[in-house]
Amino acid sequence: MDQIYQEFDDPYWSLLAQAKRPSRYCGCEWGANLKGNSGNPRKPLSARASSRSTLLFCLAFPDVYEIGMSYYGFQILENFLNRLPSVQADRVYCPWTDMEALLRKSSLPLVSIENKIPLYLFDIVGFTLQHELSYTNILTMLDLSGIPLRATGRSSKHPLIIGGGCGALVPGAILPFFDMFCIGDGEEVLPELCSCINDTKSDSRDKRLSACSKIPGVYVPGIQNKVKRVYSINMPPVPESLIVPSAPVVHDRAAVELFRGCTRGCRFCQAGIVTRPVRERSVTEVVNGITNLVTKTGWEEAGLLSLASCDFTGIEHVLRSLSGNTEFGRRGFKVSLPSLRMDAFSVELAAGMEHVKRGSLTFAPEAGTQRLRNVINKGIKDEDIDLSLEFAFSKGWNRIKLYFMMGLPTETEEDLGGIIEIAARAIRIARSYKNKRAEISISVAGFVPKAHTPFQWERQNSISELKEKGRMIKGKNKNRSITLNYHSPEQTFLEGVYARGDIKLADALEFAWRDGARFDNWTETFDLARWNRAFEKAQVDPDSYTGERDLAEVFSWDFIDLGVTKEFLLRERDRALSEEITHDCRSACSGCGMQGLGCSLSRNCGKPDK
Numbered sequence: 001m002d003q004i005y006q007e008f009d010d011p012y013w014s015l016l017a018q019a020k021r022p023s024r025y026c027g028c029e030w031g032a033n034l035k036g037n038s039g040n041p042r043k044p045l046s047a048r049a050s051s052r053s054t055l056l057f058c059l060a061f062p063d064v065y066e067i068g069m070s071y072y073g074f075q076i077l078e079n080f081l082n083r084l085p086s087v088q089a090d091r092v093y094c095p096w097t098d099m100e101a102l103l104r105k106s107s108l109p110l111v112s113i114e115n116k117i118p119l120y121l122f123d124i125v126g127f128t129l130q131h132e133l134s135y136t137n138i139l140t141m142l143d144l145s146g147i148p149l150r151a152t153g154r155s156s157k158h159p160l161i162i163g164g165g166c167g168a169l170v171p172g173a174i175l176p177f178f179d180m181f182c183i184g185d186g187e188e189v190l191p192e193l194c195s196c197i198n199d200t201k202s203d204s205r206d207k208r209l210s211a212c213s214k215i216p217g218v219y220v221p222g223i224q225n226k227v228k229r230v231y232s233i234n235m236p237p238v239p240e241s242l243i244v245p246s247a248p249v250v251h252d253r254a255a256v257e258l259f260r261g262c263t264r265g266c267r268f269c270q271a272g273i274v275t276r277p278v279r280e281r282s283v284t285e286v287v288n289g290i291t292n293l294v295t296k297t298g299w300e301e302a303g304l305l306s307l308a309s310c311d312f313t314g315i316e317h318v319l320r321s322l323s324g325n326t327e328f329g330r331r332g333f334k335v336s337l338p339s340l341r342m343d344a345f346s347v348e349l350a351a352g353m354e355h356v357k358r359g360s361l362t363f364a365p366e367a368g369t370q371r372l373r374n375v376i377n378k379g380i381k382d383e384d385i386d387l388s389l390e391f392a393f394s395k396g397w398n399r400i401k402l403y404f405m406m407g408l409p410t411e412t413e414e415d416l417g418g419i420i421e422i423a424a425r426a427i428r429i430a431r432s433y434k435n436k437r438a439e440i441s442i443s444v445a446g447f448v449p450k451a452h453t454p455f456q457w458e459r460q461n462s463i464s465e466l467k468e469k470g471r472m473i474k475g476k477n478k479n480r481s482i483t484l485n486y487h488s489p490e491q492t493f494l495e496g497v498y499a500r501g502d503i504k505l506a507d508a509l510e511f512a513w514r515d516g517a518r519f520d521n522w523t524e525t526f527d528l529a530r531w532n533r534a535f536e537k538a539q540v541d542p543d544s545y546t547g548e549r550d551l552a553e554v555f556s557w558d559f560i561d562l563g564v565t566k567e568f569l570l571r572e573r574d575r576a577l578s579e580e581i582t583h584d585c586r587s588a589c590s591g592c593g594m595q596g597l598g599c600s601l602s603r604n605c606g607k608p609d610k
Ligand code: SF4
Pocket: 263, 276, 277, 278, 585, 586, 588, 589, 590, 591, 592, 593, 594, 595, 599, 600, 601, 602, 605
């Protein structure tokens, strides 16, 4: 039989019965493998063969199913790939530790979720790289598939291992484990890359890698020393359908991307820099896209996604149009704006959207004082915060979640105290509306300086500094209606090491994995002691990666040309240190380097804001 997975005499079925959450592995999702899904009839995948004309592409997410299925970009990529001629795509997620043990015990390889094909039979395994603390999971997935961990150990019989997503823009620490990286939007790079890999099936591995290296947006380590990001000038079409998860996932809803990029220019935010320029969809496309997806899938909630959804030019039209849909009204349909800004306009939008009961409202002021918000260019004022809180409590919300960072550049004790002051003000505002049940939940994460941002040269706070700051904030909180949550300083430290890492960290990654490191972004599996042993064995000093960097340093990611210039980043760093705000791109262009590279806003914005 061509199809490897046979339901009733299949050894994987007995493993599912022993796994903690079998639904993570069983597939059988609505929309997967259905004729007509993604507009393309999908035949069962067959084993890899050089004579086969179809290219088999396995999209790999290095975390568990419920996290990966909530990541919209992963689904749209699969949908996109399945529309390409001669490409058939499938997905795989990292098995949790119990399933890893079961697979090892039974000597069964890791298989894709829809068609149960072992990963080693695919032509391409493409990892989505979203978080530094999921890197050890990549090694688990390769190893469980019988694919050599390092590119140097692979031959032409192995799949090509590709990395994409924001991690591919800082690939130093994972370089030896990949054959190549996609730099930029998958929709732009993948069609040519898939054709090239399909056309060179009978060539040697070196010849194929060399052919791939000539494709814009593809970086093959050891062949190129410079690569330019490629991106779509227009938004790709909204998918015709999406796969509905067969198990509870973090974000269980239909989703449409409103736009890519961000005009706000927050100086700590890597996504805001690496996705420039802003590219918007039309209102009609968004409304039709949501209506079609919700009608087809039966979801009763839709997310309007982007880095700052309320900045979408047609947001009011979209919401008006969706709330005017009588069928949606009958079904109690909900729309969510996951990235709500702290201003009256955004809260008013949220108030209009919540047809059902008032849940909690989440905002991210990021810093406790106006001064520090100017440093990070957050662009919200104390008055905005108070007005949004007043509006929220007056409209009946009881629970407000506030996200902050600690350890930001130039931070003082006053800034940390400001976090509690904002929360205390929120409680006072709630009481002024006779709201006695108001609860404020504060979440504080340690700041991690990210590559390609104006803060890429800054020092990261040590574990003990973050712990001390956490204690300080806690000590200032005297109100029982305010609860505090902290991200683990140890995990923040490890994230910081790999966020600005280089190739010297690759050995440490492998040592830690061999010592048992798995799911480092999960508190129950994370163990810093393993990493300390690994750093020692690899003879690297992790503190040297989180320390302050010289302005003249050539970074391991500098060879990637995103379009945004280093001069702009340095200029923004200077402005941060002198507490100067840089205007939103929609009101003034600050000359980031994207002028003439598809940024429609720079044409309208007059002189750069220097
Ligand atoms: S070119 Fe100007 S308007 Fe466009 S993203 Fe850069 S700073 Fe903003």
